[in-house]
Amino acid sequence: MAVVFKKSNMLTDVPFHYCPGCSHGIAHRLVAEALEEISAEGNVIGIAPVGCAVFAYNYFNCDMQQVAHGRAPAAATGAKRTHPEKIVFAYQGDGDLASIGTAEIIHAAARGENITVIFINNAIYGMTGGQMAPTTLIGQKSTTSQAGRNVALNGNPIRVCEMLATLDGPVYLERVALCDPQSVMKAKKATRKAFENQKSGKGFSLVEMLSTCPTNWGMTAVDSAAFVKNEMTKIFPLGVFKDI
């Protein structure tokens, strides 16, 4: 019988620990497929963040480093500069990248490090139990903004792609969503491009993936996907912010 669909070679045979309806599984698959498609097997160093994806080191079929909260772009810099021929990627959530790790991501981007960053924006801290993130929407409830995020108290959400697009360093910045098959196919193309850029030595590429967190949003998987599509994209518009 012909095989029409299979697990990517760049994923291990370990079951994901992610919650039902969470986008991390899709994002992992997109990264793994992109790595496979650019024939990177046996040539990859992945950097896992602190957050829900901390266990990413169990899932990607490549050498993996688990690093301190927010510091993935710095560790990726250390790995890439000493091994420029390897494909180095950092996989980070919104607390990791857009809160505690803002200095690291901005300066890795400003230096134009030839790395690929996958940024999972689900507008909440997942692993620690649903606290407010730098990307939490105004009015969105979290365990540390129980009446909803308030501008006067908490400020506005940070738009990472738009912010990084002001820098000369990055070559490719795109925001995609993981909320329906069509958007996932677009995310796939963006992910592959972000890795192809690195392979051809073009420089810093980041793909921001608007993602679901049904557990901490208190929604069903279906409602979560709708929230990404209908609410998150209003604040975080999809599109290409830089493509040099």
Added chain:
Amino acid sequence: MKELMKGNEAIAEAAIRGGCRAFFGYPITPQNEIPEYMSVRMPAVGGCFIQAESEISAINMVYGAAATGVRTMTSSSSPGISLKQEGISYLCGAELPCVIVNMVRGGPGLGGIQPAQSDYFQTVKGGGHGDYKMLVYGPATVQEAVDLMYNAFDKADKYRLPVTILGDGMLGQIMEAVEMPEMKDLTKIPKKNWATDGTGVGENRRIINSLYIDPDVLESVNHRLFATYEMLKKDEILFEEYKLEDAEIIIVAYGTVARISKSAVEILRQRGIKAGLIRPITLFPFPSTVISTAAHKECVKCFLTVELSMGQMIEDVKLAVNGKKTTAFFGRVGGNVMLPEHIAEAAEQEVKKNGSCI
């Protein structure tokens, strides 16, 4: 052939000759000559130099590079080293070899830019979170700093841990004649099968990690780390003894202060006071046995610990002396440095208080 070199630059060159091929740093006085020197020298040997956006990023760049098996280091001074503590804890947890140079300045807070030894606790007792130790050297001369730095990567690789060179502003800024060792042959360095160099796949893939959710697993990791530290205690303790045979008062001092203390020993002996010196070269593992052996000798009346701090290493000296003899302290702080005469006076007073053998 000997050449005249500034401490910071000599340490940087010794690091390169010892195999360092990746340096990540951030400006802070009084260690700026290290990154400045590296920014020129690293590209010349095919290595990597980056001025990071912060001390935090610098130590995490070291993490990323060390995890791939490259010999890598950072340098800083006290406030910057405070910022690196999180990274140091992770490096220790993930068992990554690297070297950290701290040219200590006065604190707390922004403190000053003059020499101090007030980071002893931070470096030797921890500083970052969790149960860990590093191999810590306290060189007294530029030549000793060069020699310790030159072999520091071998030690870091052997035990899979960070090595810290704990200097002070004086050591960094002084110029002395040094004999620079030969460039190490990097092809002869033992292979690091654990390194995430990107070639891993399937069963051969490597994971660098410090997360152990299962308490039993983490406990076993903690015990494994401490088994390594026991090996350090067995094989890596370094110290210098000076005129201990008949000493009635023993000065304990490390780093540049030990040089001043040695002059004080001479002054005291000229005055008929039998003084000696124990100079720890490794601060962890601490040379407790030589101190405790001396404390048991009848002619030894007292110890005087001398530091550029309010009294930090003295706690380890007291643990080694274990109440057998009195242990006094003399220190200067704020970036001030004592003269040999000051130490001699403090020692003389202690001898009077504790009675003399003569």
